[in-house]
Amino acid sequence: xxxxxxxxxxxxxxxxxxxxxxxxxxxxxxxxxxxxxxxxxxxxxxxxxxxxxxxxxxxxxxxxxxxxxxxxxxxxxxxxxxxxxxxxxxxxxxxxxxxxxxxxxxxxxxxxxxxxxxxxxxxxxxxxxxxxxxxxxxxxxxxxxxxxxxxxxxxxxxxxxxxxxxx
Amino acid sequence: xxxxxxxxxxxxxxxxxxxxxxxxxxxxxxxxxxxxxxxxxxxxxxxxxxxxxxxxxxxxxxxxxxxxxxxxxxxxxxxxxxxxxxxxxxxxxxxxxxxxxxxxxxxxxxxxxxxxxxxxxxxxxxxxxxxxxxxxxxxxxxxxxxxxxxxxxxxxxxxxxxxxxxx
Numbered sequence: 001x002x003x004x005x006x007x008x009x010x011x012x013x014x015x016x017x018x019x020x021x022x023x024x025x026x027x028x029x030x031x032x033x034x035x036x037x038x039x040x041x042x043x044x045x046x047x048x049x050x051x052x053x054x055x056x057x058x059x060x061x062x063x064x065x066x067x068x069x070x071x072x073x074x075x076x077x078x079x080x081x082x083x084x085x086x087x088x089x090x091x092x093x094x095x096x097x098x099x100x101x102x103x104x105x106x107x108x109x110x111x112x113x114x115x116x117x118x119x120x121x122x123x124x125x126x127x128x129x130x131x132x133x134x135x136x137x138x139x140x141x142x143x144x145x146x147x148x149x150x151x152x153x154x155x156x157x158x159x160x161x162x163x164x165x166x167x
Numbered sequence: 168x169x170x171x172x173x174x175x176x177x178x179x180x181x182x183x184x185x186x187x188x189x190x191x192x193x194x195x196x197x198x199x200x201x202x203x204x205x206x207x208x209x210x211x212x213x214x215x216x217x218x219x220x221x222x223x224x225x226x227x228x229x230x231x232x233x234x235x236x237x238x239x240x241x242x243x244x245x246x247x248x249x250x251x252x253x254x255x256x257x258x259x260x261x262x263x264x265x266x267x268x269x270x271x272x273x274x275x276x277x278x279x280x281x282x283x284x285x286x287x288x289x290x291x292x293x294x295x296x297x298x299x300x301x302x303x304x305x306x307x308x309x310x311x312x313x314x315x316x317x318x319x320x321x322x323x324x325x326x327x328x329x330x331x332x333x334x
Contacts, residue, residue: 018235018301020185020272046263050271053247056264059320066233066274068185080220096213096305097223104217105187105303107233109276111312134185136272138263142323145278146313153226156309 022134023050024120026067026127035128041115044122044135051120058117062141065127068134069106076102090155097153108133111141189301190217191287193234193294202295208282211289211302218287225284229308232294235301236273243269257322264320275300278308 024046028035044065046054057063079102084090095103112124122138191213195202211232213221224230246269251257262270279291289305 018187018189018303020187020274022185023271050247050263053261053263053271055248055261056258056320057261059318060264061316061318062314064276066272066276080217081222091223094220094222094224096217096220097227097307099306099309103304104190104220105233107187107274107304109231109233109306109312111314113314136185137270137274139266139276140264140319141314141317142266142319143317145276146317147229147278147280147308149228150308150310150313151226151228152307152309153223160310 020068020136022068022136023047023138024135026129026131026133026135028127028129028131030131035130038126038128040125040127042112042124042127042129044124044127044138046120046122046135048120054117054120054122057114057122057138057140060140060142061114063112063114063122063124064139064141064145065108065110065112065124065129065135066137066139067108067110067129068136069101069103069108070132070134071130072101072103072106077104077106079103084155084159087159090158093155107136187235187303189235189303190214190305191302193296193298193300193302195294195296195298197298202297205293205295207292207294209279209291209294209296211291211294211305213287213289213302215287221284221287221289224281224289224305224307227307227309228281230279230281230289230291231306231308231312232275232277232279232291232296232302233304233306234275234277234296235303236268236270236275237299237301238297239268239270239273244271244273246270251322251326254326257325260322274303 028042081092082100112126116123195209248259249267279293283290
């Protein structure tokens with residue numbers, strides 16, 4: 001490793017790999033773009049041996065689900081820039097300025113509504129993950145996760161407005 | 168593996184490990200509990216080769232930072248239940264019903280305010296991570312990440328009220 005930039009290198013963690021194991025998996029009947037429908041119900045099946053770790057989760061109405069975008073290839077993980085949703089009329093942006101799946105560590109993060117908990121099965125609304133997606137973590141949502149007056153770029157607002165148009 | 172519950176097992180992803188690599192690291196002067204001070208400034212140093220992936224991020228006011236809780240041991244990752252913040256007067260809960268660091272996949276998730284971007288350095292406010300913490304991903308925050316009317320348990324509200332008390 002070059003040492004030309006000592007200040008930065010000193011801060012960098014070692015290159016050791018970080019190893020995660022799925023805590024469960026997504027089960028959904030949605031196919032293709034259907035997963036983006038925020039009214040859809042999905043199930044998260046938690047490994048039997050972790051079921052106990054769900055105790056008390058039913059008292060939260062909303063959860064963050066972290067999941068592994070297992071269909072992203074090693075080559076795709078090297079992507080640095082994208083047009084949001086592949087739209088050439090929108091600016092070419094760094095991947096950290098978008099929610100694209102093409103990321104160095106392709107971990108999805110989605111806020112879902114918790115509908116029901118039964119044993120090791122969570123029923124949730126609004127999870128945009130395909131059937132069989134490995135789930136990495138589940139975190140309860142609280143007001144510390146919320147920015148009431150958040151600023152977003154104009155390309156984001158434009159996409160949102162288009163979505164609101166009747167087709 | 169037992170096959171008594173075929174439906175669930177069929178949904179489970181393979182046991183292959185998921186491998187992540189840090190995209191950068193946290194740099195902060197905060198020590199110990201000082202990192203919890205939401206007014207504090209931290210820096211995130213992104214690997215030089217990924218700096219380009221930040222383009223356009225400055226148009227967002229808030230970001231989610233995903234980071235690796237590298238001080239959590241393999242044994243701690245097996246924790247299933249905790250008392251929130253170690254408080255025995257609060258209920259014993261499954262770890263997925265809390266934001267404890269003791270999780271099967273110890274990935275931290277914090278909403279921060281983006282103060283400034285200079286080259287490969289992000290200046291942020293409110294990141295509760297120690298100096299040297301490996302950063303795994305950065306995602307821009309938008310209104311889809313927000314639940315306006317979220318329900319939380321009474322133990323959570325109790326802790327929040329205590330925090331608001333003058334010491």
